[in-house]
Amino acid sequence: MKTIGLIGGMSFESSAIYYRLVNEAVRESLGGLSSAQVIMHSVNFAEIVGYQTTGRWDLAEKALADCAAGLERAGADCILICTNTMHLIADHVAASISVPLIHIVDETSAAIKASGYRRPLLLATRYTMEHGFYTNHMRALGLDPMVPDAEDRQTVHDVIFKELCAGRVEAASRDAYLAIIEKAKAKGADCVILGCTEICLLLDPDQLCLPGFDSTRIHAQAAVTFALSGRREKMVA
Template sequence: MQTIGLIGGMSFESSAVYYRLLNEMVRERLGDLASAELLLYSVNFEEIVVMQKAGDWAGAAARLGDVASRLETAGAACILICSNTMHLVADEVASRVSVPFLHIIDETAASLKAAGCKRPLLLATRYTMEHGFYTDRMQRLGLDIAVPEAADRTTVHDIIFNELCAGKVLESSREKLMRIIERERAAGADSIILGCTEICLILDPDNLPLPGFDTTKIHATAAIDFALRQTAVA
């Protein structure tokens, strides 16, 4: 089994989900007491949030790139950023390492296309929904992304940062998200991307009015596929 390198802490709530999923997947595939070989570097999210709010994406890229390099030096055979938003600097981070970088957008696009979806609704932070890096990359991969209207984008962003990242899961917020989904379904969305690694804490992708795609689980599955495939080849 190859060692998986995780850049986590953004937020630690979703990093904990990654850790659980990775180990559960290995146990399911290998049985008995098998668990994942991984290295987790958890950053101080507050420092990253300050950079996000200031638009200091170069600083964020340098910080995460340094973490990626440390993980590779420590023995990671692949690198993951455990955050959709911070894939805004994915190219810069990937350039800092020689091992494979597993891109959450690419893995999610592959899952959507395999399911025959063409017009997914993206629910994510404001940075992910508005900066273009996500929708542009998805478009290049053959998918036409829908995003909520401005007021709904603010609602989704605030639920993520003010509640989910702080470990709060409120039924009233789940209801708000479901109303947003219904509006976008009426506007033509054919599926839903849980495009923030915390959204799986409040929305069950298998209990939505449209097919749901949990980016956290998709990303974790790609990491385990890599780690175990490389082992099989060796």
């Protein structure tokens, strides 16, 4: 089994989900008491948010590149950035290591295309929805993503940072998200991406008016597929 390197803490709420999903998937695949070989570097999210809000992406690049390089030195065979937003600097992080960076947009796009959809609604932080790195990447992969209007983008963003990242799950916010998805469906969206790794705390992707793709679950499963690649037998303790 290969070792998975996780850059977490953005926020720790979703990093805990990554850890659980990765280990559940390994146990499901190998059986018995099997669990994943994982190394995590969990950052102080307040520092990363400070870089985001001040536009100091150069400092974020250095911080996460240092994390990735440290995980590789510690024995990680692949690296995951456990957040959608920080994939804005994924190319820089990938360039700082010699092991693969498993890219959340690549994996989510592949899952959508494999299911026969093309016009996903992206729900994410304002940075992810507005900076273009995510939607442009998806367009290059043959998809036609859409984002909510400006007011709804702010609503989605505020719920993430003020509630979900702080461990709060509010029914009113769930209703607001569902209304945004309904509007997108009326405008031609054929599926929805839970494009922030905390949104799975609020929404069940299987209980929406459109087919849902949880980027957290997709990303974690891709890591497990990589970690178990080349191993076909099922081991039962």
